[in-house]
Amino acid sequence: MAATNSCRPETIFSSPGCEVQYCADCQMVHLNMGALTLRMSEQQFANYAIDISKAMFSLRQREVATTHQPAQYVM
Numbered sequence: 807m808a809a810t811n812s813c814r815p816e817t818i819f820s821s822p823g824c825e826v827q828y829c830a831d832c833q834m835v836h837l838n839m840g841a842l843t844l845r846m847s848e849q850q851f852a853n854y855a856i857d858i859s860k861a862m863f864s865l866r867q868r869e870v871a872t873t874h875q876p877a878q879y880v881m
């Protein structure tokens with residue numbers, strides 16, 4: 807699925823960290839992060855977004871588990 811000459815990616819979201827574009831021509835989502843661009847289908851992008859959220863949740867859970875050590879001793 808190479809980019810075609812008629813590619814017209816439209817920016818649907820942008821933040822200081824990344825820019826998300828959608829191309830109606832090839833129906834691909836472009837995720838631009840600095841020098842890196844990930845191109846994927848809408849379905850792949852949806853799965854990716856869920857996976858990233860799950861990874862973030864997992865990371866937070868890990869931080870909670872490692873920083874909240876019980877400080878009290880039970881006699």
Ligand SMILES: [Zn+2]
Nearest residue numbers: 813829831832
């Ligand atoms: Zn395109």
